[in-house]
Amino acid sequence: DTVTKVLVRMFGLSPTALLARRDFVVLLCAFTVVIPLCLQKDMARLARASLVSLFFVVFILTAVLLRFFTFFSLPPTEDAFQFYNSGVIPAIGVMAFAFMCHHNVFLLYSSIEGASQEKWDKVTHFSVSASFIVTVAFGLVGYITFTGYVQGDLLENYCWNDDLMNLARVVFSATILLTFPIECLVTRAVVEAVWQRLDTPRSYTAVTIAIVMGAYVLSVSTDCLGIVLELNGVLAAVPLAFVLPAATYLKLCP
Template sequence: DEEETPLIPVRKDSGKQRHTMMSASFNFINSIIGSGIIGKNSLPLFFPTLCLYFMADYTIILLIKGGNITGTNSYQALVQSTFGFPGFLILSALQFLYPFIAMISYNITTGDTLTKVFQRIPGVGPGHILAERHFVILLSTIVFTLPLSLYRNVEKLGKVNLSYHTIVVFVPTQNAWSFANWNAIQAVGLISFAFICHHNSFLIYGSLEKPTVANWSRVTHTSVGSAVLFSAAFAVAGYITFTGYTQGDIFENYCRDDDLVTFGRFCFGFSIIATFPLECFVTREVVTNVICRRELSKMEHVLITSLIVLACTSLSLPYDCLGVVLELNGVLSATPLIFIIPPACFLKLSPGRKLQCQNVIPIFLIAMGFFVMITGLIMIGLYPQDCSHGVEMFYCVQSNFSSTAPPV
């Protein structure tokens, strides 16, 4: 059966540990459920979220099928085989940009969440060094993200990524049914950011014990399906709770003295720390494929990894508005990587006329991708999200609390 034959030439390093389907699914879920899950979402966008789930699932499988047709084992090799060197350069830029900006957002999230966790420690107040986001970001980088990013094999992160996912329980507030504004296209870009995992699909596919299209389809359905359930839970609960006051980082809406949310911040902060290295793997591979075009020596591996992590950390220290970062990454890099390039490759590789039934969905996805990119960039410029890092919301201050919320 063709579906059970691993047509893509998978790289098999000597002594390299292979992933079971469950372990690969956990790595894939962790790749999807990053900082995007706590970005600003709303209940009216539940149906678009569901549609984006099917589209993401569809295009992930398209990539592997394209790899089967061309005999390639990476996203870059597939696009180069299909569109030549210009296509390779465009994809390489997008593949570098997406995980690079994602790592910046992970650092911002770490600084947002763990500073408030540390402030629940007796004696740690707003002026304490552990409540300083710059120090927390530097500390997590030195102790966790840089050492984990120095791994050479993605399989070693499987065990690290298994244990850190959590869901926070939300309590509804007043005025919960004020619906989204007309510029909700911005949230579509954010949701695109939350669901992209195409840039490391070949990495995880190649780590399977039995890398076949059938097994990969099961991993994809399980991983993306689980991610949409988590995202829907956060979106619905967050919308019901905070409506027009929802921040770019939804954890910023909760008060510092909420112990349950403090536990959620702690778990989510370490989930993000565990996700960071997976994105660094992809960024490093792009640099290796474009610049070095050979396997890195140990010294080169350490140097390039350190430079990537240092650059991300340097950019995340002065800027702390998570929502804008997520939206920009969504419309600028995630949208073409999800909706435009995979179906474009499929159309180019498909035999016969382009206007046939099997090509209707790919053509629709390409058109939608360009619409979301153009409209999303315009909306980000006209309607940037508010950002209030480290500022307690009005309802957290007892003296300002009233039954009537102030106007948005």
Template sequence: MCATLSPNCFLFFQPSSEEGTTLITHEKPAGNPRSSTISACFNFINSIIGSGIIGLPYALNQAGLPFGLLLLIVVAFITDYSIILLIRGGNLSGTSSYQSLVQNTFGFPGFLILSALQFLYPFIAMISYNITIGDTLTKVFQRIPGVGPDHILAERHFVIVLSTLAFTLPLSLYRKIKKLGRVRPIILQLSVACGGFKAICKTLCVLPGVPPVDENAWTFAKWNAIQAVGVMSFAFICHHNSFLIYGSLEQPSLAHWSRVTHVSVGSALIISAAFAVAGYTTFTGYTQGDIFENYCRNDNLATFGRFCFGLSIITTFPLEFFVTRELSTNAIYSRDLSKAEHVVVTLLIIVVCTSVSLVYDCLGVVLELNGILSATPLIFIIPSVCFLKLSTGHLFQGENVIPIILVITGLFVMITGLTMTVLYPEDCSHGVEMFYCANANVSGTVPPA
């Protein structure tokens, strides 16, 4: 493992639970294994379709169904364009990683800014994991005979602390967690597939009037649509492993890479749109930041999905924690940590992360903040400014117009989105049984109203 996150390190990310991605650091290998176009597309799609997809129905709730779909298409287009732009910047600068591109273009200050954003992304993701654990596992535990709403296992604060002490903290104390990386993707894909099946089933099969349709359900656009862009950006971010996949191609040319990007992002868009529409049309204006929160406590399939999702989060948390600890320690130390320092830094980050998740429980707002503060600059701004700096000729020449627009758009989304999220936060009900579940039976089938 690299002692520091320098341009000589080979950096790649693994799909994560809330968005998903995890940075892993390796020495740059002498020769990367080559993959076919199909394999590269599957790897790319897998890096995009993480459990950030769980929040997309909520994004449509924020933006309005028609306008939200348009925004989702726009975010996918920007993602596609900026990924290609990133590789073009790497070719112009002769670099082969996101970090080395930024440092080569803007020097050490640029590298620090990128490192800060890459620290912020998994740190906020860990907070969202704890919130989801508190909401999800409490409902799973309530399916145990004798565990009711007033039981300690149904108390989100206790469950978060219990999960931290029993699982996430011990796992995070490891210096190397490669074994977790082999198990976690299977659990993650199972939970997402289960959630998607449940949303589609509900959309097609739920009897009329249950849950009730919000009066503004089919509004073309809602005034807080800008907040939805943050959630969508969080779900689509995949730039961190673009260089890895590009370098693995049998023919790593820009034209070949463009085809891979178009197919991958286009496929991810179709899957994401289907999931988002299915989830939103089921619950309309009552759609929560975590779609599992909309399903009734006594819904057996939803309980299984929550259980799988909870396992996925618990095993993913240490992977995200690895990123935050690596980046924070590299900013302070230029050497490997001693055992005592390793434990102190681990405890400090865990305590701060857990404390925030105990105080705040609205997952939708956390997803918005992570998308606005970290995903948006990583997608919209940084690839564009790097290309503009490296591009020869006049600033406002033809090929620079779109990057300039992306920079302006990214800044607008960050400033406006952050302002609106702070002033108009989500009115969440996470961890609380939805009102329409009062008459649900044990099989999860809801009777007609």
């Protein structure tokens, strides 16, 4: 959605143009960027893509901070800074989704050169702390900028004739494209552990493409990022982050 709207804005495309169709743009990105990265067998090979994605996040945060000081004033909204309201429960799901990394642990640990508990502690503590700071910065700055008018997708709040934020939208889309392969590798590892038949290049490629195409079908079936994050948080992140680790510990150490 984001890239499509930016392309329409930049090139003045008609609504019927091929590049104005979100399903085509997403499919094009899947085959040109996502699938080649997902076909990697070693998560360590995605380190450079992850580093680029990290720089992209810093750029987006910088753009949001800049617009915080230069954006025009909005009319005040009632109870904009109330400590608790009806949106706190969905917000917990979104936050849980943002910090959900438990399913990546084994592949990430195995990708560390000379992995040890000390190295793993440093990596996890730094990563989670940095993620927390960035997430809080996005949340605070984004909400203070728009208060009661804020939408679930922060970048949707900014004008479509704002070139800086349009660039931030494109960069955000690139971040998603570079992040998805890590999740794909984890999913494929689970399939491989259960199926145990990915011993040929053909089956390996087929499973990878099937995973990407499944995600593609789900992505084009909705255009509301907020509800997707909320559902993912409730249905996937909460069990993975809070329920299953505790249940596993109780099973191993009764």
